[in-house]
Amino acid sequence: MQLVAEHIDIGTRSPTVLLNESDAAELGVHALERVQLRWGERTAIGIVELTDELVSEGTLGVTRRLGHIEGDVEVSVAPQPDSVYYIRKKLDDIELEADELSQIVRDIYDERLADVELGAYVSATYTNGLSMEETMHLTESMADVGETIAWEEPVIADKHSIGGVAGNRVTPILVPIVAAAGLKIPKTSSRAVTSAAGTADTMEVLCDVAFSVAEIRDIVGKTGGCLVWGGAVNLSPVDDRIIRAETPLSIDPKGQLIASVLSKKKSAGSTNVVVDIPYGEGAKVESLAEARELAEDFNRVGDHLGMAVECAITNGGAPVGRGVGPVLEAREVLATLAGGGPNDLRIKAIRLADLLFESTGVDADAAEILDSGQAEETFREILAAQNGDPDVEAADLSPGRHTVAVRADRDGVVTHVNNRLVNEVARRAGAPPRHRPSLA
Numbered sequence: 001m002q003l004v005a006e007h008i009d010i011g012t013r014s015p016t017v018l019l020n021e022s023d024a025a026e027l028g029v030h031a032l033e034r035v036q037l038r039w040g041e042r043t044a045i046g047i048v049e050l051t052d053e054l055v056s057e058g059t060l061g062v063t064r065r066l067g068h069i070e071g072d073v074e075v076s077v078a079p080q081p082d083s084v085y086y087i088r089k090k091l092d093d094i095e096l097e098a099d100e101l102s103q104i105v106r107d108i109y110d111e112r113l114a115d116v117e118l119g120a121y122v123s124a125t126y127t128n129g130l131s132m133e134e135t136m137h138l139t140e141s142m143a144d145v146g147e148t149i150a151w152e153e154p155v156i157a158d159k160h161s162i163g164g165v166a167g168n169r170v171t172p173i174l175v176p177i178v179a180a181a182g183l184k185i186p187k188t189s190s191r192a193v194t195s196a197a198g199t200a201d202t203m204e205v206l207c208d209v210a211f212s213v214a215e216i217r218d219i220v221g222k223t224g225g226c227l228v229w230g231g232a233v234n235l236s237p238v239d240d241r242i243i244r245a246e247t248p249l250s251i252d253p254k255g256q257l258i259a260s261v262l263s264k265k266k267s268a269g270s271t272n273v274v275v276d277i278p279y280g281e282g283a284k285v286e287s288l289a290e291a292r293e294l295a296e297d298f299n300r301v302g303d304h305l306g307m308a309v310e311c312a313i314t315n316g317g318a319p320v321g322r323g324v325g326p327v328l329e330a331r332e333v334l335a336t337l338a339g340g341g342p343n344d345l346r347i348k349a350i351r352l353a354d355l356l357f358e359s360t361g362v363d364a365d366a367a368e369i370l371d372s373g374q375a376e377e378t379f380r381e382i383l384a385a386q387n388g389d390p391d392v393e394a395a396d397l398s399p400g401r402h403t404v405a406v407r408a409d410r411d412g413v414v415t416h417v418n419n420r421l422v423n424e425v426a427r428r429a430g431a432p433p434r435h436r437p438s439l440a
Contacts, residue, residue, distance in 0.1 A: 001023065001026065001027050001074070001075050001076070002072050002073070002074055002075070003019075003023065003058055003059060003060035003072070003073055003075050004058060004059050004060065004071070004072060004073070005039070005059075005060050005062050005069045005070050005071060005072075005073045006055060006059050006060065006061055006062065007062055007068075007069075007070075008054065008055070008061040008062060008063050009064065010063045010064065011063070011064050011065070012063045012064070012065050013065070013115055013244060014047045014065065014111060014113075014114055014115050015044065015045065015046055015047060015063075015065045015066045015111050016046065016047050016048075016049055016063045016065060016066075017035065017037070017046035017047070017048060017049070017060055017061060017062060017063065017066065018049050018050075018051050018054055018055045018060070018061025018062075018063070019035075019048055019049070019050055019051070019055070019060065019061070019075075020050075020051065020052065020055050020056060020057045020058075020059065021050050021051070021052050022057050023057055023058065024048065024050050027075065027076075027077060028077060029048050029077055030048070030050075031048055031049055031050050032047060032048065032049075032114045032116060033047075033048050033077070033078075033080075034046065034047060034048065034077075034078035034079075034080070034081075034112065035048055035075050035076065035077060035078055036075070036076045036077070036078040037060075037066075037069070037073050037074070037075060038073065038074040038075075038076075039069055039070075039071060039072065039073045039074070040071075044066060044069075045078055045110070045111065045112050046062075046066065046075075047114045060073050060075060065111075081103075081107045081112045081113065082100075082103055082107075083100075083103045083104040083106075083107040083108075083112070083113065084113070084117055086100040086101075086103060086104055087104065087117060087120050087121045087124060090121070090124035090125065090128060091120060091123070091124045091127075091128070093128040095131055095133070095134060096134055096137075097137075098137040098140075098141075101134060101137045101138045101141055102137070102141040102144075104121065105138070105141040105142055105145055105238050106141075106145065108121075108238045108241055108242065109145045109146070109237060109238050109241075115245070118241065118242070118245045119245050121242075121245075122242060122245045122246050122249070122251065122253070122256070123249075125253040125255060125256050126249075126251050126253040126256075129253065129254065129255060130253070130254070130255025130256065130259075131255075132297065132300060132301075134255060135255040135258050135259055135297065135301055136300075136301055136304045138255065138256070138259040139258065139259040139262050139263050139266070139301055139304075139305065140263075140304075140305070142236045142238050142239055142259055142260075142263035143236055143262075143263040143266040143267050143305070145236070145237065145238055146234040146235055146236055146237045146238070146267060147213050147233060147234040147235055147267065148235070148266075148267045148268075148269065149186065149213055149216065149217065149235070149267070149268050149269040150269055151184065151186075151269045153184050154271070155183065155184075155271050155272060155360050156183075156184050156185070156186065156268075156269050156270045156271050156272070157178050157183045157184065157185040157270070157271075157272050157273075157356050157359075157360055158185060158186070158187065158265050158268065158270035158272070158273045158274075159171060159174055159175075159178075159185070159187065159273065159274045159275075159276070159352060159356065160261045160264075160265070160273065160274075160275050160276065161275070161276035161277075161278070162252075162257060162261070162275065162276065162277055162278070162284055162285070162294075163195055163198070163252070163284065164195060164252075164278065164283050164284030164285075164316065164419060164420075164423075165195070165278045165283055165316045165319060165320055165419050166195060166319035166320075166324045166417075166419045166422040166423050166426070167319040167320045167321035167322070167323060167324050167329060167332070167345070168195075168278070168319070168320040168321065168345075168348075169197075169199070169202055169320075169321060169329040169330075169332060169333050169345065170276065170320070170345065170348050170349045170352060171187060171189065171199045171227065172199065172202065172203060172227055172330075172333045172379065173333060173336050173337060173345070173346075173349035173370070173375070173379075174349045174352055174353045174356075174366075175187050175225045175226075175227055175379075175382070176225060176337070176375040176376070176377075176378035176379035176382060177349065177350075177353040177366050177369050177370055177375045177378075178224075178225065178353055178356055178357075179223060179224030179225035179378050179382075180224070180369050180374040180375050180377070180378040181357065181362055181364035181369060182224070182362070182364075183224065183356070183360060183362060184220055184224060184225070185220075185224065185225040185226075186216055186217075186220045186225065186226050186228075186268055186269070186270075187199075187225060187226060187227050187228070188216075188226075188228055188229070188230035188233070188235060188264060188268055189203070189209075189227065189228070189229060189230060190229075190230055190231065190239075190240070190243060190260075191229065191231065191243075195423045197324070197325055197326045197329050197426075199227065200227075200228070200229035200230070200231075201326045202326045202329045202330050202333065203227045203228075203229075203330075203386075204229075204326065205326050205327055205330040205397060206330055206383055206388045206389075206392060207227075207382075207383045207386035207387055207388025207389075208386050208387040208388065209227070209228050209229040209232065209386070210228070210229055210232035211226070211228050211232060211233065211386070212232075212233060213233050213234070213235075216228060216233065218385075219382070219385045219386060222381070222385050223378060223381045223382045223385050224378065225378070225382060226382060226385070226386065227382060227386070228386070230264055235264055235267035235268055236260075236263040236264045236266075236267045238263075239259075239260045239263060239264060242256065242260070243260070252284060254294065254297070258294075258297055258298055258301050259301075261275065261298075262298070262301055262302060262305060262307070262309070265307060266305050266307065270307060271307060271308065272307070272308045272310075272356065272359045272360045273302065273307055273308070273309045273310070274309075274310050274311075274312060274352055274355050274356050274359065275295070275298050275309060275310070275311045275312070276311075276312050276314055276348075276352060277291050277294055277295055277298075277311050277312065277313050277314065277316075278314045278315065278316025279291035279313060279314075279315075279316050279317075280315055280316040280317025280318070281317050281416065281418070282316075282317065282318075282416075282417075282418040282419035282420045282421070283316030283317065283419055284316075285316065288313070291313045292313065294311075295311035295313060298311050299311065308359055310355055310356075310358075310359045312351065312352055312355055314348060314351075316419065317416070317419075318416065318417045318419065319417055319419060319422055320342070320344050320345055320348060321341075321342045321344065321345040322342050324422055324423070324426045325399065325426050325429075327397050327398070327399045328399055330397055331394040331397050332345060332394075333379075334392065334393065334394040334397075335394045336349070336370075337370070337375055337376040337379050338376055338394075339371065339373075346370070349366070349370070350366040350367045350370060351366075353366035353369075354366045400429070
């Protein structure tokens with residue numbers, strides 16, 4: 001069927017096209033099914049939505065996601081991708097083969113899956129889990145899709161936290177400590193999934209975080225490190241699409257979590273990685289036994305990929321630092337690098353940096369680098385390289401204008417602060433994507 005393309009200014013996650021119901025009936029397609037689009041020498045797959053009013057008969061509504069399509073377009077029914085059947089297998093708790101996982105990853109990358117199908121995949125991995133073999137195959141497949149960064153240096157350091165702990169803005173303190181010691185540490189970070197701020201959200205308060213691979217190489221060459229958003233580059237891009245499906249449900253399945261972290265690290269060219277696994281009431285991992293099991297799984301997958309992975313099992317039973325939300329967390333980073341800041345944040349950053357030094361064989365002392373001001377100097381160099389203000393001070397950053405003080409109605413001692421509830425309050429206030437909503 002030949003239709004005339006008409007641009008529809010609607011943002012969608014999937015490459016959506018709008019068909020008039022009469023044209024869809026003639027073509028024999030239903031909502032959320034796929035059509036093959038062909039115009040000139042180009043082709044694309046579109047996910048169908050139906051309308052009687054937004055487009056007329058003979059017209060194909062093209063949303064922003066599909067880019068610029070104009071003129072006559074040949075539209076035909078596209079077959080359902082095989083990965084839909086594999087997702088159904090996983091929903092039935094049947095272990096998937098390497099080629100089946102690879103096909104799912106490829107179809108996610110090629111945007112051949114509708115949002116509901118991607119949501120079904122995420123739900124299946126959350127409900128039924130992934131075996132160690134599945135996790136290894138999935139991680140490899142995710143790392144193989146998209147760009148990779150090759151470095152001349154034989155040792156490339158990296159760090160990741162599995163998240164879930166309110167505050168916990170260790171990475172922007174650790175990266176300049178490690179870089180100041182002479183190691184290369186190209187840190188790519190995600191935005192928040194279940195918390196009120198990810199490292200990328202916090203750094204965006206201070207500087208740009210979206211850079212190309214070439215720009216990342218340049219920044220790291222100048223400063224020794226970077227603090228950038230992984231979603232802006234094509235490193236394991238499937239991970240970012242899966243995270244978008246996980247975020248509304250605030251879920252992070254274990255096998256998918258490991259694949260998410262290590263596929264990004266493999267793509268970034270990292271050789272030595274420290275993974276922070278916080279555990280405790282209200283954290284993603286609630287028991288020490290579960291934390292140890294997760295650490296062992298990270299080590300096994302890391303070995304499979306040829307990376308040295310060290311896991312730090314840390315206290316995740318309460319927030320780290322005093323502020324939650326991008327602006328307050330950025331203020332605490334600046335304060336800690338300047339010699340102040342919350343003591344728990346300082347101690348944790350030093351511990352994890354020292355673990356990286358031990359892993360890489362570098363003779364350096366994280367506390368000494370932090371206390372001497374070398375880390376702050378390197379951090380400000382990174383800010384300048386990422387188009388930020390290298391002279392910014394903590395006092396320059398203001399949280400939201402409207403405040404509510406929550407006061408206890410009786411005397412007592414606080415024995416526990418629930419991470420999930422703290423994150424939920426900050427998220428409901430709008431953090432992220434907005435930077436200023438915060439909780440302290």
